[in-house]
Amino acid sequence: MTDLSQRRHGLETLVGAHGDREQLSATVTLEIRAAVRQLNLRGDPGKAGLRTAAEEALGQALPVQPNATTAGPHTICWLGPDEWLVLSATPDAANVATALEQALSKHGAAVNDVSGGQVLLHLAGSGVRDLLAKGCTLDFHPRAFAPGACAQSGLAKANVLIRLDEDGEAFDVVVRRSFADYLLRWLRHAA
Amino acid sequence: MLLIDCPWCGERAETEFSYGGEAGITRPKDPAALSDAEWADYLFMRNNPKGAHRELWNHSQGCRRWFGIERDTLTYRIAGTFRLHGKDEG
Ligand SMILES: [Zn+2]
Numbered sequence: 234m235t236d237l238s239q240r241r242h243g244l245e246t247l248v249g250a251h252g253d254r255e256q257l258s259a260t261v262t263l264e265i266r267a268a269v270r271q272l273n274l275r276g277d278p279g280k281a282g283l284r285t286a287a288e289e290a291l292g293q294a295l296p297v298q299p300n301a302t303t304a305g306p307h308t309i310c311w312l313g314p315d316e317w318l319v320l321s322a323t324p325d326a327a328n329v330a331t332a333l334e335q336a337l338s339k340h341g342a343a344v345n346d347v348s349g350g351q352v353l354l355h356l357a358g359s360g361v362r363d364l365l366a367k368g369c370t371l372d373f374h375p376r377a378f379a380p381g382a383c384a385q386s387g388l389a390k391a392n393v394l395i396r397l398d399e400d401g402e403a404f405d406v407v408v409r410r411s412f413a414d415y416l417l418r419w420l421r422h423a424a
Numbered sequence: 425m426l427l428i429d430c431p432w433c434g435e436r437a438e439t440e441f442s443y444g445g446e447a448g449i450t451r452p453k454d455p456a457a458l459s460d461a462e463w464a465d466y467l468f469m470r471n472n473p474k475g476a477h478r479e480l481w482n483h484s485q486g487c488r489r490w491f492g493i494e495r496d497t498l499t500y501r502i503a504g505t506f507r508l509h510g511k512d513e514g
Contacts, residue, residue: 299432299487313487314432370437384433386440387485 242267242352247414257424260360263417266353270326271407272319272333273312276342283340290336291319291329302383304399310383318394318407320353352413357403360424365395365404367423375401389419426500430483431491431507444480446470447492447508474498480508 242265248255253265276283278297288294293305295317302310307329308320321329334344356364362373368389372378380401385394393416394407408416426438452458452466471477477497482490494503 299434313489316487370439385486386436392485 242413243410244352244413244417247417255421257356257364257421258358258360261356261358261364261424263420264355264357266322266355266405268322269348269353270319270321270329270346271348271351271353272321272330273345273347274317274319274333274337274342275315276337276340277315280340283337283342286336286340287333287342290333300382300384302381302396304381308396308405310394310396312385312394318347320405320407350410351407352410354406354408354413354417354420355403356406356420361404364420364424365406368419369393369395371395389416389423391416391419426502428481428493428502429505430486430489431505432489433483433486436483436486440483440485442482442484444482444490447478447480472497476503481505 244265248265253267255263257263274287274295276287278284278295284295284297291305291307291309293303293307293309295309296303296311299311299314302308306321306323310318310320312318319329319333323329330344330346337344362378365371365388366373369386371384371386378384378397380397381399383394383396385392387393388395388406388408391408391412396405396407397403398405406416427435428438428441429435449466452462455463458466475496475498476494478492478494480490481493482488490508492506492508494506495501496503
């Protein structure tokens with residue numbers, strides 16, 4: 234597995250002098266997190282042993298409630314009744330995919346490293362909820378979008394996964410690499 | 425804008441979903457045994473009721489699961505959503 238710490242996210246021309254951290258407005262900051270590894274996991278959670286094996290390999294449970302995440306060594310987001318996204322920023326993240334694949338091989342699961350196909354945008358600041366609400370039909374009021382929740386939806390018509398961190402302060406937006414350029418431009422404009 | 429209650433994700437805006445036609449169409453077990461008319465009926469013919477209609481929808485911008493909706497084609501009122509039987513039931 235390649236080391237992601239020096240990885241390019243493909244948006245270098247667009248971010249230019251801003252680098253990977255950018256002040257989008259007085260109340261919103263953006264950070265492109267290319268070093269976070271992204272693993273897509275698919276498998277039937279009803280199958281005996283799959284959840285236990287995944288939990289042993291990852292050091293934390295898979296969320297089985299819709300639109301939930303679990304925190305621990307990694308952040309695991311629920312994507313569907315048989316699909317998850319593992320976001321890993323641990324030093325040995327490169328080995329997580331292999332370990333997970335080995336642990337789950339007997340359980341009919343598929344593990345795919347999708348780090349190169351998706352970009353993780355980290356948005357923080359008091360204006361984030363209002364900014365996201367400009368381009369998304371989800372309800373971002375703290376009453377509706379709670380800390381640790383995630384949801385897939387459309388943001389400015391691009392398919393995204395949106396997750397609110399455990400503190401309820403910053404959002405992660407995961408978008409397809411090919412839409413990242415467009416979405417970043419939209420965010421700058423909308424902010 | 426319809427508010428559609430995905431059996432997994434809960435209520436979401438209509439724009440997150442795509443329509444998949446009439447529900448309950450089953451592929452014939454032995455297509456070779458059918459006449460052309462029967463095959464064409466399976467392939468092309470759909471009910472077009474004024475009123476209650478059971479139909480397939482996909483939560484394409486969300487969990488990407490197929491599920492069913494009973495919707496009134498006149499008033500657009502959604503009587504309910506349901507999971508499909510089989511592997512995808514979750
Ligand atoms: Zn859904």
